[in-house]
Amino acid sequence: MKRKIVSIVLVLAAVMMMLSLSSCGKEYDGEINVYNFGEYIDEQTYKDFEEEYNIKVNYTTYETCESLYSVLKLGGADYDVLITSDYMIGRMANEGMLMELDWDNIPNYELIDDKYKKLEYDPEELYSVPYMWGTVGLIYNREEIDEEITSWGALFDEKYSGNILMFDSPRDAFGVALSYLGYSLNTTDEAEIEEAYELLVQQKPLVQGYFQDQMYDKLESGEALLGAYYAGDYICMLENNPSLKFVVPDEGSNWYVDAFCIPNSCENKEAAELFINYMCQTDVTLANMESTGYASPNTEACDIYAEDLDESLAEIMFPSEEVLSRCEVFLNLPQNILDLYDSYMVKLKA
Amino acid sequence: MKTKLSVLGRVYTFLIYFFLYLPIFVLIVFSFNSSNSRTIWSGFSLEWYGELFRDSVIMSSVYTTLLVSFISALIATVFGTAAAIGFFNMRGKMRTHLLNVNNIPLMNADIVTGVSLRLLFVAAFFALGRAFGAINGFLGTHLPVSFDLGFGTLLIAHITFNVPYVILSVMPKLHQSDRNLMDAALDLGCTPISAIWKVVLPEIMPGIVNGALIAFTMSIDDFVISYFTAGSKTQTLAMAIYSMTKKRVTPKINAISTILFTTVLVLLIIVNIRSLRQSKNNDAKQKKGILK
Amino acid sequence: MKSRAFAYPYVLWMALFVVAPIIIIVVYAFSASDGSFTLDNFSNMELYLSVFGRSFGLALIATITCLLLGYPLAYALAHEGPRAQGIMLMLIMLPMWMNFLLRTYAWMSLLEKTGLINRFLGLFGIAPLNMINTPFAVVLGMVYNYLPFMVLPIYSVIVKIDKSLLEAAQDLGAKPSTVFTRVIFPLSLSGVLSGITMVFVPAVSTFAISKLLGGNKTMLLGDLIEMQFLGGSYNPHLGSAIALVMMVVVMVCMFVMNRFGSDDEQVVMF
Numbered sequence: 001m002k003r004k005i006v007s008i009v010l011v012l013a014a015v016m017m018m019l020s021l022s023s024c025g026k027e028y029d030g031e032i033n034v035y036n037f038g039e040y041i042d043e044q045t046y047k048d049f050e051e052e053y054n055i056k057v058n059y060t061t062y063e064t065c066e067s068l069y070s071v072l073k074l075g076g077a078d079y080d081v082l083i084t085s086d087y088m089i090g091r092m093a094n095e096g097m098l099m100e101l102d103w104d105n106i107p108n109y110e111l112i113d114d115k116y117k118k119l120e121y122d123p124e125e126l127y128s129v130p131y132m133w134g135t136v137g138l139i140y141n142r143e144e145i146d147e148e149i150t151s152w153g154a155l156f157d158e159k160y161s162g163n164i165l166m167f168d169s170p171r172d173a174f175g176v177a178l179s180y181l182g183y184s185l186n187t188t189d190e191a192e193i194e195e196a197y198e199l200l201v202q203q204k205p206l207v208q209g210y211f212q213d214q215m216y217d218k219l220e221s222g223e224a225l226l227g228a229y230y231a232g233d234y235i236c237m238l239e240n241n242p243s244l245k246f247v248v249p250d251e252g253s254n255w256y257v258d259a260f261c262i263p264n265s266c267e268n269k270e271a272a273e274l275f276i277n278y279m280c281q282t283d284v285t286l287a288n289m290e291s292t293g294y295a296s297p298n299t300e301a302c303d304i305y306a307e308d309l310d311e312s313l314a315e316i317m318f319p320s321e322e323v324l325s326r327c328e329v330f331l332n333l334p335q336n337i338l339d340l341y342d343s344y345m346v347k348l349k350a
Numbered sequence: 351m352k353t354k355l356s357v358l359g360r361v362y363t364f365l366i367y368f369f370l371y372l373p374i375f376v377l378i379v380f381s382f383n384s385s386n387s388r389t390i391w392s393g394f395s396l397e398w399y400g401e402l403f404r405d406s407v408i409m410s411s412v413y414t415t416l417l418v419s420f421i422s423a424l425i426a427t428v429f430g431t432a433a434a435i436g437f438f439n440m441r442g443k444m445r446t447h448l449l450n451v452n453n454i455p456l457m458n459a460d461i462v463t464g465v466s467l468r469l470l471f472v473a474a475f476f477a478l479g480r481a482f483g484a485i486n487g488f489l490g491t492h493l494p495v496s497f498d499l500g501f502g503t504l505l506i507a508h509i510t511f512n513v514p515y516v517i518l519s520v521m522p523k524l525h526q527s528d529r530n531l532m533d534a535a536l537d538l539g540c541t542p543i544s545a546i547w548k549v550v551l552p553e554i555m556p557g558i559v560n561g562a563l564i565a566f567t568m569s570i571d572d573f574v575i576s577y578f579t580a581g582s583k584t585q586t587l588a589m590a591i592y593s594m595t596k597k598r599v600t601p602k603i604n605a606i607s608t609i610l611f612t613t614v615l616v617l618l619i620i621v622n623i624r625s626l627r628q629s630k631n632n633d634a635k636q637k638k639g640i641l642k
Numbered sequence: 643m644k645s646r647a648f649a650y651p652y653v654l655w656m657a658l659f660v661v662a663p664i665i666i667i668v669v670y671a672f673s674a675s676d677g678s679f680t681l682d683n684f685s686n687m688e689l690y691l692s693v694f695g696r697s698f699g700l701a702l703i704a705t706i707t708c709l710l711l712g713y714p715l716a717y718a719l720a721h722e723g724p725r726a727q728g729i730m731l732m733l734i735m736l737p738m739w740m741n742f743l744l745r746t747y748a749w750m751s752l753l754e755k756t757g758l759i760n761r762f763l764g765l766f767g768i769a770p771l772n773m774i775n776t777p778f779a780v781v782l783g784m785v786y787n788y789l790p791f792m793v794l795p796i797y798s799v800i801v802k803i804d805k806s807l808l809e810a811a812q813d814l815g816a817k818p819s820t821v822f823t824r825v826i827f828p829l830s831l832s833g834v835l836s837g838i839t840m841v842f843v844p845a846v847s848t849f850a851i852s853k854l855l856g857g858n859k860t861m862l863l864g865d866l867i868e869m870q871f872l873g874g875s876y877n878p879h880l881g882s883a884i885a886l887v888m889m890v891v892v893m894v895c896m897f898v899m900n901r902f903g904s905d906d907e908q909v910v911m912f
Contacts, residue, residue, distance in 0.1 A: 015416060033582045038597045047406075058583035059407070061593055070876035075472045077582040078498040162755075162772060168858055170874060209775045209857020216598040221387065223756050240386075267496070342875035343689070349861045350693045359718040363730070366715050370737055370789070373748030376758060380751070388751040389758055429652050436649020448649070451656050454664070457839070457896060459847030461864050462885045465871055466663030469878065473666060510659040513652065542645050573743060574849070574864075578872070591743045595854060607744045614739040618732050625728075 028056040030271045032080040035068065036061055037258070038213040039233065040083065040132075042291035045284050046275075053278075055271050063212040064169035066342075072097060078265040080272040086257045087171065089128050090121035090332035098127045099262045105273035108280035116257055116297035120331055128259035129276050132232065132294035135319055135327055136172065136254040139219055139234050140226035143243035152180035152249045154226060156199065161206040165218060165227030168210040170345040171330055173200060175254045176228045185254055186331045190340060197344045210349060219244060231316050235293030238313075246316050248323050255319075255327035257297070293317070374611060381604035388599060398605040405602065411590040418501070418576075418586065419569035422508035427562040429509065430516025431554075435546060437517070438524045455511045456518070463511060464578030471503050471579065499581025507579040508569050515568060516561035523557030524550075670882035683883035690866060690884065697863040698891075700777060701846035704784035705792075708841045709834065711785070712792035716833075717826075719793070720800040731797070734790050742787050746854050749786065753779050753855070775857030783851040784841075791840035799833030800826070839896055846892060863888050 034046065038061040046057045062068050065088035071077055072092070084092075092098050103109060109129055116130040140149050145160075155164055155176065167173040175185045177196035187193060208224050216233065218224040220240040234246040260276045262269060278284060285301040288294075295317045296302055306314055319327075333341070380388055384395035402408060433452075437445050455463055475497040482493035527550065535545040551558075573588035580589060587606075594603050674680040719730055737745060752758050753774040760770040773779055803826065811821045849864030858865075863884065865873075870881025 031583075035582070038593070060582065060585065061597070063596060064874055066874040066876070067872060070870075070872050070874070073876050074468065074871055074878060076468065076475060076497075076499040076503075078496075079582050168874070204859065207857075207859070209859050211858065213597045214599075217388075221389070221754075221756055223754050265498075342877070346861075346866070346869065346875055347689060349858060350690060350866070356721070359714070359721070362714055363718050366711060366789075367733060369786070370734070373745065373752060373786070374737060374740070376751055377744065377748045389754070389756060389761065429655070432648040433652035434649075436646045436652070439646040440649065448653060448656075451660060454660050457843065457893060458889060459843055459864070459885075459892065461847045461849060461867055462667070462889050463663075465867060465881065465885055466667045467659065468871070469666045469670060469882070470659070470663040506659060510655070513655070546645060546648075567739065571738065571741060573741065588741050588743060591741055591747075592850065595743060595747050603744065603747060607740060607748070610740050610744070611736075614736060618736065622728060622732060 028054055030055040030268055031058065032056070032268055032271050032275055033058045033060070033078060034081045034083075034275065035071075035079045036083040038063060039216070039236070040258075040292055040294075042287045045279065045287050048284075049275060049278050053271075053274060055274070057275070066170060072263055072265070078267060079263055080266040080268055081275055082261050082263055083131050083258055084261070085330065086119065086121040086259065087330035087332050089259055089261055091338075092261070092263070093122060093127050094332060097264055099264055099266060099269060100126045101129070101262065101276075102269070102273060105270060106277045106280070108277045111280055111282060111285075111300060112297045113299045119257060120329065121257075122259075128261045129280065130257050130259045130297040131279070132288070132292065132296055133255065133257045134231040134294050134317075135248050135323070136175065136228060136256070137231055137234070137246050137248040137316075138226060139229050139237065139244055139246050141219070141222060141241075141243055142245045144222065144225050149226070149245075149247055150250050152176055152228075152251055155228060156180065156203050156206070158206060160226060162208060163225035164203075164207045165215055165224045165229075166200075166203070166207045166210050167228055168212050170341045172228070172254070173210070173345070173348075174341060175330070177203075179249070179251045179253055182251060185328045186333065188334060188337050190337075193337070193340055193344070197348065200344075200348050204348065230294075231319075232292050232294030235313060235317065248319065248326065250326070252326040252328065254330060255324055256330060374607070377604045377607045378611065381601055381608045383601055383604075386599070386601055388601070388604075398601040399609075401600070402602045402605045402609075407585070408587070408590050408602070408606065411585045411587045414501070414504075414584055415570060415587040418504055418508055419566050422505055422512050422569050423562050423566040425505075426509050426512035426516050426565045427558060430513040430561060430565075431520055431551075431558050433513065434517045434520035434524060434554075435550065438521065449517075452514050452517055456514045460511075460572070460574035461578075464507070464575040467503075467507050467510070467575070468499075468578040471499060499579060500584045501580075504576060504580045504584055504586070507575050508572070511572070511575060512565035512568060515564045516558070519561035519564060520554055520557040523554035527553040667882045667886055670879050671886045672883075673879060675877075675879060683880050684887070686880065687883060687887065693861055693863055693866050694888075694891075696777075696860065697846050697888075700781055700860075700862065701784070701842055704781050704788065704845045705838055705842045707781070707785045708789050708792040709838065712789055712837065713796055713834070716793045716796035716800055719797050727801075731794075734793055738790050743850060743854075745787055746783050746851055749779070749783055749855060750774065753782075774855060775859055777856070777860050779855040780852050780860050780862070783855045784845045784848065787851070788841040788845055791844075792837040795836040795840065796830055796833040799830045803829050835899055838899065842895070843892055847888065 028050075032055060034057055036059070040061075041059075043059070046059055049055070050057050062071070065085050068082065068084055069088060069091070072079070089098070106129060112130055116133060118125055122128045138149060138152065138154065140154070154160060155166070167176065171185075174193065174196050177199045178185050178187060178192070181192070181195060181199065183189075183192045183196070208218070211218065211227075215224075215227055215229050216237055219227060219229075220237050222241070231246060234244065237244055260279065262272050262276075266272050279288070280298065282298060282301045282304070285296045285298045286305060289296050289301060289305050296305075302318065306318065309317070380391075381398055382394050382396065383391060384393040384397065437448055437452075440448070478497060479495045483495045485491060486493055486495065531549050531553070532545055535549045536542065540548065571588075572586075573592060576586045577589055577592070580586060591603065591606070594600070671683055672679060672681070674682065719727060719734075722730060750757070754760070755770050755772065755774065757774070759773070764770065807825060807829075808821055811825050812818075816824065846862075847864045847867075848862060849868045852858070852860050852862045852865055856862075867881050867885050867888075869875050870877045870884070
């Protein structure tokens with residue numbers, strides 16, 4: 001018995017020695033914790049940042065804006081840089097959860113097109129630096145589905161029962177239902193939201209489940225045939241399954257800007273701003289566009305990227321004014337409506 | 351009748367083992383797949399192992415996991431053994447009450463333990479920050495005023511759920527041990543500490559070792575409690591795996607399963623061959639004794 | 643110095659990290675976000691009765707399945723030769739050393755519509771079965787993950803049963819079935835009870851299994867609690883109340899059950 005223990009302890013000690021030698025060989029000048037959506041960065045870019053500035057980046061990911069909000073609210077976790085969606089930045093700014101940025105430290109902000117500045121979620125340009133933008137649409141498997149889909153209706157069609165994927169994030173899921181019903185995505189009319197909820201309840205038996213990042217795998221492998229998801233991610237899926245199609249349905253949809261911001265818990269604001277500035281560099285932006293399939297608000301980067309881009313892909317990455325005019329941005333909603341969303345979402349899944 | 355039953359038993363046992371090992375077998379096979387599909391075989395490759403070792407997030411999470419399991423098992427063993435000896439020497443009611451409290455982390459669902467510790471840490475950080483802030487203002491010191499979840503809180507959480515297992519496996523050994531030995535040692539002039547060190551500990555050693563191993567295993571396997579107590583920069587392997595399963599699938603997960611599985615398998619085989627040899631020797635000795 | 647003083651450091655630890663957290667949960671459960679006392683968290687809970695029902699129902703099914711599968715296995719194990727026992731026990735414990743998320747994840751590849759089981763059935767022209775993202779898949783995940791927790795305690799009790807008792811019963815003319823129902827099963831009851839506890843508690847509170855195998859459609863208590871703290875709908879007060887109710891219900895179940903058994907609980911693993 002004793003020998004058993006000794007041998008186990010020795011093996012463990014050896015493994016830990018090896019690991020510590022391989023991982024902790026370096027002294028950093030600083031450390032920042034970055035929190036982002038899953039599958040939303042070229043991981044090499046933050047490693048290059050680590051190299052260049054000798055600042056360690058602890059990079060972790062989350063699934064939905066709402067879970068990001070919970071994590072910050074609950075406390076105890078100290079993030080320095082967040083990447084999240086427009087409406088959530090609006091909400092956090094309203095609730096005083098964000099720090100004002102020091103623009104002197106982010107000169108690359110100039111590279112960003114004015115179209116994406118001073119939007120409703122940050123009208124005074126205090127808190128956020130746009131990272132990527134895109135639209136929500138319907139992705140379907142053209143090989144298995146023998147028709148051109150142009151309406152959200154397909155997601156509620158019994159014909160596709162068992163093959164449908166739906167958003168797990170509440171605003172996105174309700175957004176689909178509200179668009180289909182022809183209501184505003186930012187409606188504060190409780191009756192309209194209830195109608196959308198009823199629609200989602202009816203849809204529940206038809207869907208495989210409520211997912212976020214797992215969608216990739218399910219749509220690529222043909223495990224599911226259609227689902228609502230983001231344009232950029234569609235472009236990534238296409239590499240693994242060329243028979244997928246993307247459409248922004250006729251009823252309209254959501255277009256969004258995801259942006260960097262710095263929460264109050266940040267302890268190293270200068271390093272955080274350095275990171276944001278680095279990520280706005282055109283070469284870094286290009287790497288991230290390449291890896292995520294999203295369009296950047298950096299015009300220079302977009303022009304370079306569009307040069308040798310397939311036209312059909314360009315239409316999806318940089319949708320035309322006609323498409324965008326059908327789309328609406330999510331705004332932050334009053335607290336009673338947010339509570340309503342929360343309780344409907346739990347009830348829907350319960 | 352008996353043979354029929356045992357044939358049936360064998361078949362049954364085989365089926366259960368098949369059920370237990372089929373998914374693991376599938377995981378292992380597809381770790382060598384050359385494409386990133388989980389279900390379509392497209393040729394042999396070691397690509398995913400290379401990717402795995404290059405993934406600094408996973409490698410550092412393995413380090414964190416081993417470190418926290420090792421330290422927490424060690425501390426929990428010392429703590430738990432001392433506590434068990436203490437409880438054992440208490441009077442009836444007090445002991446029952448304390449043992450009941452000790453059982454709470456065992457009986458409680460992991461998620462409740464995790465959530466409640468998270469709330470405790472957050473509240474404690476807040477209170478400490480306020481208190482230190484006041485002291486700083488008063489005395490001009492530079493005590494830290496903001497705290498974060500991290501390795502420290504993770505370690506506290508692991509120790510908390512590990513100690514009860516150690517106590518539970520040491521207690522029965524204490525009950526089996528001979529009380530008079532301790533008294534005899536004391537009568538012969540031992541101090542209580544040296545009596546425990548020289549008399550009690552050797553007797554309950556198997557229980558302590560068993561407890562330490564259980565604690566280590568529980569730490570390695572834990573996901574839920576770590577998930578709630580580790581914070582923003584510390585990640586255990588289980589947490590890294592959780593975020594991997596939610597993302598786009600990569601056979602890196604399969605590769606890591608394969609490595610874990612073979613490591614444990616090899617360790618267990620080594621340990622068991624040793625103990626088998628020992629028991630064989632013992633058998634042989636016994637047989638000789640009978641022949642004599 | 644009395645040797646009971648050895649326990650004092652741990653008693654302090656328990657006060658800080660076992661008792662205090664539970665007090666905090668209770669405080670949260672009975673307060674609103676502005677800190678005032680309220681019972682709303684409990685009265686709002688009827689919305690989630692279906693989640694309670696489903697969690698306890700599925701956990702119960704999983705526990706019974708584990709018992710039905712695990713008892714015969716433990717029994718068969720206990721009647722093998724000592725060397726085979728050693729190896730077979732090791733094989734039962736081996737999967738437990740791999741992370742439970744990996745074990746659960748493995749089932750995804752098997753159960754999916756385009757998964758291996760359906761591919762295999764397809765070879766015989768059988769239409770694909772719809773297995774993943776159903777309550778069935780969730781129960782399967784539970785049974786698979788927690789079966790060893792049922793087998794080990796039962797095995798460790800059966801293996802200690804005095805063989806001469808069985809012989810005595812047979813000599814006195816008891817049929818094998820009577821020997822089982824009157825002698826073996828009653829003697830192994832303590833193992834069965836601790837097995838049930840060790841399966842039921844994690845099964846009722848699991849989160850992640852339903853996420854991976856249930857497609858987020860089969861919400862269980864664990865998911866509901868997680869949602870209130872770190873997930874989609876932030877409300878730690880409601881989350882605490884749900885956790886508290888779950889804790890109390892589970893404790894009451896266990897208490898009632900353990901009335902029927904002996905109370906010498908013991909974990910045996912190695």
